[in-house]
Every structure is written in C-alpha cells, then in structure tokens.
Amino acid sequence: MGMTMTQKILAAHAGLDKVEAGQLVLVDLDLVLGNDITSPVAIKAFEKMGKKQVFDKEKVTMVMDHFAPNKDIKAAQQCMMCRDFCGAQEITNFFDVGQMGIEHALLPEKGLVVSGDAVIGADSHTCTYGALGAFSTGVGSTDMACGMAIGKAWFKVPSALKFELKGKLRPYISGKDVILHIIGKIGVDGALYRSMEFVGEGLASLSMADRLCMANMAIEAGAKNGIFAVDEITKAYVKEHSDREPVVYEADADAVYEKTYVIDLSEIKHTVAFPHLPENTHTTDEIDDIPIQQVVIGSCTNGRLEDLKAAAEIMQGKKVAKGVRCIVIPATQRIYLEAMEQGCLKTFIECGAVVSTPTCGPCLGGHMGILAEGERAVATTNRNFVGRMGHTESEIYLASPEVAAASAIAGRIAAPEEVLK
Amino acid sequence: MKMTGTVIKYGDNVDTDVIIPARYLNTSDQKELASHCMEDLDKTFASRVKEGDILVAGWNFGCGSSREHAPIAIKASGISLVIAKSFARIFYRNSINIGLAIVESPEAADAIAEGDVITADLDNGVLHNETTGQDHKIESFPAFIQTIIENGGLVGSIKNGSIA
Numbered sequence: 001m002g003m004t005m006t007q008k009i010l011a012a013h014a015g016l017d018k019v020e021a022g023q024l025v026l027v028d029l030d031l032v033l034g035n036d037i038t039s040p041v042a043i044k045a046f047e048k049m050g051k052k053q054v055f056d057k058e059k060v061t062m063v064m065d066h067f068a069p070n071k072d073i074k075a076a077q078q079c080m081m082c083r084d085f086c087g088a089q090e091i092t093n094f095f096d097v098g099q100m101g102i103e104h105a106l107l108p109e110k111g112l113v114v115s116g117d118a119v120i121g122a123d124s125h126t127c128t129y130g131a132l133g134a135f136s137t138g139v140g141s142t143d144m145a146c147g148m149a150i151g152k153a154w155f156k157v158p159s160a161l162k163f164e165l166k167g168k169l170r171p172y173i174s175g176k177d178v179i180l181h182i183i184g185k186i187g188v189d190g191a192l193y194r195s196m197e198f199v200g201e202g203l204a205s206l207s208m209a210d211r212l213c214m215a216n217m218a219i220e221a222g223a224k225n226g227i228f229a230v231d232e233i234t235k236a237y238v239k240e241h242s243d244r245e246p247v248v249y250e251a252d253a254d255a256v257y258e259k260t261y262v263i264d265l266s267e268i269k270h271t272v273a274f275p276h277l278p279e280n281t282h283t284t285d286e287i288d289d290i291p292i293q294q295v296v297i298g299s300c301t302n303g304r305l306e307d308l309k310a311a312a313e314i315m316q317g318k319k320v321a322k323g324v325r326c327i328v329i330p331a332t333q334r335i336y337l338e339a340m341e342q343g344c345l346k347t348f349i350e351c352g353a354v355v356s357t358p359t360c361g362p363c364l365g366g367h368m369g370i371l372a373e374g375e376r377a378v379a380t381t382n383r384n385f386v387g388r389m390g391h392t393e394s395e396i397y398l399a400s401p402e403v404a405a406a407s408a409i410a411g412r413i414a415a416p417e418e419v420l421k
Numbered sequence: 422m423k424m425t426g427t428v429i430k431y432g433d434n435v436d437t438d439v440i441i442p443a444r445y446l447n448t449s450d451q452k453e454l455a456s457h458c459m460e461d462l463d464k465t466f467a468s469r470v471k472e473g474d475i476l477v478a479g480w481n482f483g484c485g486s487s488r489e490h491a492p493i494a495i496k497a498s499g500i501s502l503v504i505a506k507s508f509a510r511i512f513y514r515n516s517i518n519i520g521l522a523i524v525e526s527p528e529a530a531d532a533i534a535e536g537d538v539i540t541a542d543l544d545n546g547v548l549h550n551e552t553t554g555q556d557h558k559i560e561s562f563p564a565f566i567q568t569i570i571e572n573g574g575l576v577g578s579i580k581n582g583s584i585a
Contacts (some may be wrong), residue, residue, distance in 0.1 A: 018513070025567040037446045041489050044449065049579040067447060074447035122512055124487040140489035140515035142575045149579050154565065155513075193510050208569060224510055227555060238523045277434060354433040363442040364486070383485060396439040 002252025003007075004160040005227050007251050009135040013118040021159035021256070031112060032147035033121030035103055035360075036064045036075070039082045041141035042122055046148050054089050055151035061093035061112060062086055063103040066360045068096075071367035081227065098109040101332025101358040103127035104216060104300035106206075109332055112244025115230045117186035120144065120153050120374075125300050125382065126357030127218045131211035131338045132238060133230035133248060138219060154398040158224045159282050160195040162175075162185075162257040166201025167266035172416040173209030174304055174310065176380065176400035179217045180271040182263065192222035194258065197251065199229045208237045208265055216301045217382050220278040270415045272397035276386045284403060284415040292397070295408040296389075298329025298356070298364045302380035302401050305335045305342075311405035312344035314416050320352035321411030327369045329356045353408065371396075378407040422522060422544040424501040425551070426475040427584065430535040432478035437491040437512065440483065446490055454490050455497035472499035475541070477533050483512025483539065489519065496521045504548065506530045517566055519577040524548065526552050529557035 003011065007019050014025040032345075034042050046054075054060045062082050067075035079096070087095035095106060100114055104125050108115050115133035121127065122144035129136035139153065147153055163182065183190070196218045206214075211228050218226025228234065230248045240247045270284040278310050297303075297311050308330060320326045327346045330336040335359065339345050345355050362369030362383040371377055371390030374395065379389065382394035406414040429480035437463040441454055448454065476495065481489060482505035493504065494517045503516070506527040516523045522543065529548050533539060538551040548557040562570065572578040579585075 038488065041449045041493075045576050048576045051579070055561075072447060078447060078449075120487075122487055124485065138487040138490075138511050138512060139454060140487055140518060143514065146575050146584070147520075148578055150585060152584070154569075154584070160553075188484060189507065189509070192481065192507060219511075222484065222509060292523055294573040298522075343564075364438070366446075370528060383436075383438070385485060387438045387442055388438050392461050 001256055002254035003078060004195060004255045005197055005229065005251045006135055006160060006225055007157055009116060010155060010157055019157045021157050024154060025157060026152050026154050026353055027118050029120055029147050029153055031119045032144060033103060033107065033123065033126060034062050035066050035080055035123055036068055037066045038122035038141045038144060042144040042148065043081060043085045045142045045145035046138040049145060049149045051149040054091065054148045057089060057091050058149050059151065060091050061107065062091065063095045063106055064097060064100050065102050065358065068100065068151055068367050069357060077146060085345060086111045091243065099333065102300045102303055102360055104293065105331035105335065108132060108212065109241060109334060111244065114238050114242050114244045114246040115234060116247025120147050124219045125216050127223065127225050128212050128216040128300060129216065130215035130225050130227035131208060133226065133228060135235055137225045142375040146390055148247060158195045160197050160257050161191055162260040162365055163196060163198045164262045165265055166199060166262065167202055168205040168334065169268060172402045173268050173270065174400045174402060175213040175267050178263065178265065178379060179214040179273060180273050180281050180398065181268050183217065183278050184271065184392055185291045186221055188220060188279045189222040190276055191218065194222045194223055196221065196226040203231055205265060207306055208233060209304040212304065213301050222333045243272050245254050253273045254353050270403050272403060272413060273384055275384050275395040278384060278398060284413065288411045292324060292378050292407055292412060293375045294369060294371060295324060295326040295404050296362050296369055296377060296379040297357050297404050298331060299360065299381040299403050300331065300360065301382045303331030303335065305330055305338050307380065307401040308339045308344045309342065311401040312347040313403040314402060314419060315351045316347050316411060317392050318351055318409045318419065320408045324408055324411050326353035326408040327356060327362065329352050329361065330358060332358055351409045358372045362389055378404050378413055380404050424441065424473060425538065425540040426473040426501050427471065427479050428475050428533055428535055428537045428539055430477040431462065434481045435478050436485035437483055437488050438485055440491040441488065441494045446488060449490065449491055451497035455495035458494040458498045460550055467498065470498045470500065473501045474499060475539050476500050476503045477530055479530060480561065482508050484509035487511045489515045492516045492521045503541065504530055517569055520570065520574040524559050526557060526559050528560065532557065533581055565568050
C-alpha cells in the first residue's frame with residue numbers, strides 16, 4: 001500500500017520508511033511559528049517545560065500581526081512579551097512592526113518554508129504552506145512550546161482526500177472561488193482529521209497566490225493540511241524566494257485516498273459563503289440584492305499582490321458606493337511596496353478605499369474595521385462565524401478579491417462583470 | 422479519571438470564536454478568559470456554569486481558530502469534561518495537551534440532554550446518565566495519547582522527559 005504526499009513527508013520527518021493512516025508519530029520540525037496572540041501562551045508553557053533554550057534559534061519564528069500595530073495596552077504587553085523572549089533567545093526570525101506582515105503571506109515570501117518541509121504554527125491557517133508542497137498544520141500554543149523546546153510534534157498520520165483538478169479558470173475567477181466551491185461541496189468538517197491533496201493538470205492554471213489561498217482554507221473544511229503537488233510553478237517560486245533546496249514528495253501510484261473529487265476549474269463560478277459558515281456557499285448568479293456596509297480586501301487568504309492587482313483592475317476609475325467603507329490591507333511590507341509601485345494603492349485611494357498597514361486586524365474582529373450591529377461585510381477573509389468581525393448581529397460574506405472589489409463599487413454583493421460592463 | 426456533573430448542551434460547529442471571542446485574546450489570564458467563555462453563543466454560560474459541569478455538543482466542536490484560549494477558558498470555567506459527536510482536530514489536540522478531558526461519542530452526545538447528571542468513568546470507558554439510568558460505552562485513547570494525559574499533558578511530558 002503506497003503513501004500520500006503528506007504521509008511521505010511525515011515518514012521522512014519521523015525517521016521511518018513507511019507510515020500509515022492512524023499511526024501516531026513524533027515528527028522533526030523544520031519551522032515552528034507563533035503570533036502575538038498565541039506565542040505568549042506558548043512562552044509560558046515553554047518556561048514550565050524546564051528548557052532554557054529553544055531547540056534551534058533559526059527554526060523558531062514569531063510574527064506580530066494579529067493585534068499589531070498594538071491595538072491596546074494589553075496587546076502591547078503581549079507583543080512586548082514576544083519581543084523580550086525572542087531577544088533573550090536570539091531568535092533570528094522575529095518579525096515586528098516594520099518588518100512584519102501577515103504570517104502566512106510573510107513566511108513563504110521570506111523563503112522560510114520550502115517544498116518537503118514539516119511545519120507547525122500556533123495559528124490555524126498555518127496549513128497555507130501546503131501550497132509549496134510542504135506538510136504544514138495549525139496547532140495550539142502548548143504544541144508550539146513543545147516544538148520550541150524539542151523541535152518535534154506528535155501527529156496521528158492522516159488519511160486523505162484527493163482533489164483532481166482539470167481545466168482552466170475563467171476570467172475574474174480565482175483560487176478563492178475554487179476553495180469556497182469545494183468547502184460548499186464537502187462541508188466544514190468534510191475533511192476532518194484528513195489531508196486534502198490537490199493534483200492534476202488543472203494546477204497549471206493556478207498561480208502561487210491561488211494555491212496559497214486554497215491551502216489556507218483547508219482548515220475551513222476541517223482538514224489537518226492541504227497540500228499541492230509540486231510543479232514548475234512551485235519550483236520557480238521557491239527558487240525566487242529561498243536559498244534552501246526544496247525536496248519534492250510525490251504520492252505513490254497506489255496511495256490510498258478515501259475519496260477522489262474531480263473538479264473542473266472551467267465550471268467554477270463566483271462563489272460567496274453566506275453567514276455564518278464557510279460551507280454556506282452560493283454563486284453570484286443565484287442571489288438577490290444584498291446591500292453591504294463594509295468591504296475588506298486582505299488577510300492571509302487574499303492579501304497578496306495578485307489579489308490587490310485583481311481588485312485594483314476592477315476598481316480602476318470607479319468610486320466606492322456611498323455608504324460602503326472599503327478597507328484594503330496589503331499582507332506584507334513587500335506587497336505594500338509593490339502594490340504602490342504598480343499603482344494599485346493610488347487606484348484604491350482615488351476610488352475612496354483606505355489602505356492599511358499589514359495586520360490581521362478585522363479578519364478576527366481585532367481592530368481596523370469592526371462591524372456594528374446589523375452591518376454586513378463582504379470580506380476576502382476566511383471565516384464568517386457569528387461575531388467574527390464584530391457584533392454578534394453582524395454578517396460576513398466571504399468572497400474573492402474580484403467579487404469584493406465589485407461589491408464595494410456596487411454597494412451590494414456583485415460579480416465583477418456587473419460593474420465592468 | 423472519574424467525574425460527575427450536570428450537562429450544559431450546545432449544537433453543531435461550535436467554533437472557537439464563540440467559545441472565546443478574539444476581542445478577549447489580548448490576555449491569557451485564565452480567570453478573565455473564563456469570564457467570557459461562550460459569550461457570543463450563550464451569554465448566560467459564564468454565570469450559570471458550576472464547577473464539575475459537563476459540556477455536551479454536536480459535530481465539529483471547537484472548529485476554527487487554533488487559539489488554545491478556547492480549551493483554557495472552558496477548563497477554567499470549571500467544566501470537567503466535554504462530550505461531542507466529533508471535535509475539530511486542533512481543539513482535540515489542544516485539549517489533550519492542556520489536560521482538558523474530552524470524549525468523542527455521537528451516540529452519547531445525541532442521547533444526553535441539557536440538565537442531565539452524568540458520571541463519567543474514563544478509565545473503564547463508561548458514561549452513566551444518573552438522570553435516565555442509561556449507560557454509554559466510550560473508546561479509550563491510544564496508548565501514546567494516554568501517556569501524555571498521565572504525564573499531566575504535554576508540558577509535564579517534556580518536563581519529565583517522556584517525550585524528547
């Protein structure tokens with residue numbers, strides 16, 4: 001019986017020739033990540049573990065992105081705790097305001113993750129790096145502390161679902177539409193405890209931004225990880241961003257998948273997840289007028305340069321509808337700069353949108369765009385749970401940057417084609 | 422491990438954002454987190470939960486954010502055990518790592534009602550419903566996880582070298 005991509009990476013990092021689904025293994029880690037919310041809890045746990053030094057100061061990273069720039073005194077204290085710990089431990093990859101970006105956009109950009117790595121992060125969207133052909137998964141703070149202490153994490157080897165992608169995306173359709181379509185199809189626990197492995201000729205039409213977005217939301221289907229087969233697009237990205245050599249793991253021909261879904265990318269439409277679950281999906285051609293008060297374009301899901309360019313193309317020369325607040329958040333400093341150089345930021349500002357420094361901010365109801373009672377937002381973020389972006393009586397509609405941009409112009413949930421005509 | 426408690430019951434897909442809303446994640450103080458536990462789902466929870474109470478829920482309990490503040494808030498509220506039809510995977514491992522007792526049982530989670538009194542005997546794998554008299558068999562954890570639990574969670578396991 002063969003192994004999946006995920007199983008091969010876990011086996012290699014557990015020092016085993018072979019693993020099978022259900023087996024419990026202790027895995028060597030290439031990177032351990034935390035942010036300003038989860039790291040303080042991990043630091044306390046680390047100190048209780050009785051270790052003086054982190055296992056490898058190059059392989060622990062902390063990113064101050066959730067409530068940073070500090071939103072209040074308590075958030076400031078939490079960032080200070082991380083800063084002091086990283087300083088004392090001489091942690092190389094500590095990213096504070098000025099260097100930081102949203103962690104899951106930042107680490108691939110900095111080349112800290114390459115194909116074949118095993119990564120944990122005390123943040124559920126750590127599954128993003130599966131786009132690079134790495135095993136990468138979200139854990140809690142105590143797991144992060146364990147990772148910092150001994151460079152290992154325990155895992156139950158997951159079984160897997162295969163997503164065979166074919167065809168090519170149509171204009172103004174992106175990875176976000178694909179992953180929302182998939183979550184709508186399999187549900188928020190449709191991949192519970194399992195890997196989602198993305199393969200097939202359809203990969204050729206998916207940019208790294210599309211793949212990072214799709215792997216990012218594997219957790220919204222309950223998955224342990226999402227992972228993409230490595231191809232020339234992945235290799236080119238890794239080469240551009242990292243000096244490290246990628247290791248490519250391919251699934252065996254006889255690898256066991258619980259189920260295979262064939263997804264024809266050419267059939268994917270603009271997909272929106274309605275409140276209050278990411279599985280509650282509708283396509284824009286089947287919905288009534290839904291007026292909105294806020295649009296957020298950003299996050300670890302959709303704050304990359306490609307996302308901003310796609311939004312800017314639609315917003316170029318138009319105005320944000322009266323009564324709508326449109327907040328654009330480039331995910332990293334580099335993306336911010338590139339978006340500026342390419343004229344996207346000018347387009348947003350002339351259009352009546354605001355452009356923020358990188359932060360997770362409104363995505364989790366932290367700061368920079370909290371919703372009032374009864375308000376509706378279209379967001380390119382990843383969760384639309386009750387109260388996620390503010391008041392428990394507010395509503396979040398998850399969509400692609402293309403749909404979010406069009407909605408900002410239309411003042412209601414709209415497809416790009418509706419405002420471009 | 423054995424515990425007896427009164428049941429507080431919720432439905433499917435209880436996410437960590439409602440277990441502990443992000444606006445309270447600027448602290449990791451257990452008591453403060455507990456005071457806001459379940460706030461966005463049930464504003465009465467924090468005031469009515471009693472030491473030893475048992476939480477029962479449907480499918481995919483603890484989905485969403487990886488915040489360990491969620492099981493910490495539940496544990497610090499006095500909840501002695503969470504029974505669910507299924508758990509989201511990060512919540513599941515966080516609970517084991519911090520020593521919050523959890524049991525996955527679709528059958529028990531269906532049968533047990535709000536307000537029932539349950540005695541859970543985790544060593545012998547039985548949930549006894551004192552209110553209805555019904556027994557539910559539950560599966561024990563694999564040996565590896567059992568060892569983590571016996572060593573006081575992951576912190577204890579690293580400290581005493583049982584995981585190295």
